[in-house]
Amino acid sequence: MDGQPSPLPTVWRKRLYLDGPVEAGIVTSAVRYDPGAESPHHTHPGGEEVFVLGGGFEDEFGAYPART
Numbered sequence: 001m002d003g004q005p006s007p008l009p010t011v012w013r014k015r016l017y018l019d020g021p022v023e024a025g026i027v028t029s030a031v032r033y034d035p036g037a038e039s040p041h042h043t044h045p046g047g048e049e050v051f052v053l054g055g056g057f058e059d060e061f062g063a064y065p066a067r068t
Contacts, residue, residue: 003032010037
């Protein structure tokens with residue numbers, strides 16, 4: 001699945017669903033972070049679910065290895 005660039009140069013996404021404005025609506029995306037990529041603190045007023053398929057993911061709530 002090809003990804004499209006996001007506003008961050010090291011983050012790629014494939015939008016699967018969008019309801020509302022492009023960067024502010026309700027969205028479901030498959031996202032790939034390049035190794036070492038970081039994202040500035042931001043919010044998701046409608047919520048956010050993260051499924052880590054490979055590698056790992058860390059945020060202010062903890063660290064999540066692959067398959068979490």
